[in-house]
Amino acid sequence: MKLHLSTPSNKLLQNNIQITGSKSESNRSLLLQALYPNINIENLSNSDDAEVMQKGLKIDNGVVDIHHAGTAMRFLTGFFASQEGKEVTLTGSQRMTERPVKVLVEALQNLGAEISYEKNEGYPPIHIKGKNIEENKVSLPANISSQYISSLLLIAPSLKNGLELELVGKITSVPYIKMTLALLAQIGVENTFEGNTIKVSPKPNVESTNLVVESDWSSASYYYSIAALSEVGSEITLSAYKSNSLQGDSVLQELYTEFGVETQFEGNTVVLKKVENPKEQKVQFDLSNAPDIAQTIAVTCFGLGMECHLTGLHTLKIKETDRLEALHTELSKLGANITVTDKELTLSLSEAMNAEVAIDTYNDHRMAMAFAPLAMKIPLYVNDAEVVSKSYPDFWKDLEKLDFQVKTV
Numbered sequence: 001m002k003l004h005l006s007t008p009s010n011k012l013l014q015n016n017i018q019i020t021g022s023k024s025e026s027n028r029s030l031l032l033q034a035l036y037p038n039i040n041i042e043n044l045s046n047s048d049d050a051e052v053m054q055k056g057l058k059i060d061n062g063v064v065d066i067h068h069a070g071t072a073m074r075f076l077t078g079f080f081a082s083q084e085g086k087e088v089t090l091t092g093s094q095r096m097t098e099r100p101v102k103v104l105v106e107a108l109q110n111l112g113a114e115i116s117y118e119k120n121e122g123y124p125p126i127h128i129k130g131k132n133i134e135e136n137k138v139s140l141p142a143n144i145s146s147q148y149i150s151s152l153l154l155i156a157p158s159l160k161n162g163l164e165l166e167l168v169g170k171i172t173s174v175p176y177i178k179m180t181l182a183l184l185a186q187i188g189v190e191n192t193f194e195g196n197t198i199k200v201s202p203k204p205n206v207e208s209t210n211l212v213v214e215s216d217w218s219s220a221s222y223y224y225s226i227a228a229l230s231e232v233g234s235e236i237t238l239s240a241y242k243s244n245s246l247q248g249d250s251v252l253q254e255l256y257t258e259f260g261v262e263t264q265f266e267g268n269t270v271v272l273k274k275v276e277n278p279k280e281q282k283v284q285f286d287l288s289n290a291p292d293i294a295q296t297i298a299v300t301c302f303g304l305g306m307e308c309h310l311t312g313l314h315t316l317k318i319k320e321t322d323r324l325e326a327l328h329t330e331l332s333k334l335g336a337n338i339t340v341t342d343k344e345l346t347l348s349l350s351e352a353m354n355a356e357v358a359i360d361t362y363n364d365h366r367m368a369m370a371f372a373p374l375a376m377k378i379p380l381y382v383n384d385a386e387v388v389s390k391s392y393p394d395f396w397k398d399l400e401k402l403d404f405q406v407k408t409v
């Protein structure tokens, strides 16, 4: 599906958007619910990734295909490895077979798990024969993906002896690890995270608990971008959010003040207000704790005609696509002056902003959603726009609520 996006000349916005539950919180909660059936989940994400996770958790034997869902791939690896009696082949999309799992597989093997590679060493598809895991200490590199660590932590309380992890190297995407530990605490699992060591106590049973998933902050980023590109005086309200979020991407509240967007909480609704035009011509952010909003921020800066230097982007190369290359290609098509390395992105002042460009999305939901706000400045096309369903199936419908003209072409 190819879409054409444009916006009316009046860029003063006002509307309320209800965003689906966080896919990160949802996929963690679903795994915990599979281990402890008396957990109840509210505001579950309606994303493809949460759907494949739900389906995957119900399979005992055979092939489990998790499509593009990185969290499902990594979390289910830990889950099946620790489930005696289950035996599966875990696989996904073509891209998923290029996203590494070696660090996680080796950690699980060191704990006694039985996992083998079906094609290329270090990558899905993998064959898992579930076992009772009794070893309880392992160390693993922490600078490639935090999802490996979360996967181990999520199964940790169900293991006979709990788990102690030693994280080696610089820890990346830390808020996602803390989110996992916070959810464990919510179901009564004792845990500590001191220095490079995480300890999780065993917990055979959990009392009946309600986990309320907060709406997705990564999805909120596209509205922050729209607000930044709108006229002073615009207001967008998003629900349902918590001021004490578990999601690291809630750092948007601070970052977007650089673009003149202020955030206020009214109960469980956040109000984004464009209060002024940006004061500085350039921003500099380290996004190692919030990698999923890098694309949004790069496009916001380009739309505002600002320079930016984004660092801490080393994980972007192994996500749904190589996001650094994809940003380089697509922003260049629009006329941006952009350079990327394997962990940084620099946007210098651009001469042009080309209209009616067709943005390629590379099977990456965030490429489609990050570029959409640019329609506030120039009409553009988005190729394969259905990719948004990975995390936010209602995205295009919701944009129409903000007077975006979204036409299938």
Ligand SMILES: O=C(O)C1=C[C@@H](OP(=O)(O)O)[C@@H](O)[C@H](O)C1
Residues within 6 Å of the ligand: 023, 024, 025, 071, 144, 145, 146, 147, 150, 172, 173, 176, 291, 292, 315
């Ligand atoms: O644990 C999670 O829910 C996630 C962790 C992050 O991945 P990395 O730790 O690989 O950066 C993030 O990019 C991804 O969208 C979701």
Ligand SMILES: C=C(OP(=O)(O)O)C(=O)O
Residues within 6 Å of the ligand: 068, 069, 070, 071, 072, 292, 319, 320, 366, 391
């Ligand atoms: C990287 C992402 O997801 P995952 O790694 O779970 O596929 C994302 O949603 O931006």
